[in-house]
Amino acid sequence: MVKNLLDLASDEDKKKILEHNASESLVPVEPEDLLLAEFALKFGWEAYKAVKNDEIGSAEMKTLIAASRKIDLVDLYRHAQASLIGAGSANSKKPSSTFKSMTKNIIKGSQADA
Numbered sequence: 001m002v003k004n005l006l007d008l009a010s011d012e013d014k015k016k017i018l019e020h021n022a023s024e025s026l027v028p029v030e031p032e033d034l035l036l037a038e039f040a041l042k043f044g045w046e047a048y049k050a051v052k053n054d055e056i057g058s059a060e061m062k063t064l065i066a067a068s069r070k071i072d073l074v075d076l077y078r079h080a081q082a083s084l085i086g087a088g089s090a091n092s093k094k095p096s097s098t099f100k101s102m103t104k105n106i107i108k109g110s111q112a113d114a
Contacts, residue, residue, distance in 0.1 A: 035065060042068045 006014060039061050040048035050056045085102045092098035 035062065039065055 006017070009017065036048065036051060039051060043064065047056065051058070051061050085099065088102060089095045089099040
């Protein structure tokens with residue numbers, strides 16, 4: 001049988017719990033705060049301070065965030081591609097040949113231009 005722990009608490013403890021829960025209100029976060037937090041995570045504390053000190057404008061900050069998101073998406077695509085290559089190779093009759101076939105364009109693209 002499942003018991004509710006609140007049923008085991010005294011009336012005084014229940015009152016304390018309810019008061020504590022009521023005092024824990026969430027701090028509202030504005031969209032601008034989210035952008036600034038993302039910018040700080042991506043570019044560091046010095047970049048955060050530069051925005052706060054108006055050394056970097058909001059338009060430039062937003063452009064850098066958008067560019068960073070695009071780079072993240074390209075990176076995610078590459079990881080997905082690597083997973084597909086690994087799974088496809090592992091499940092094929094000739095894993096080594098399949099891997100070579102699926103990665104030949106990657107190898108070509110990684111070679112230095114003559």
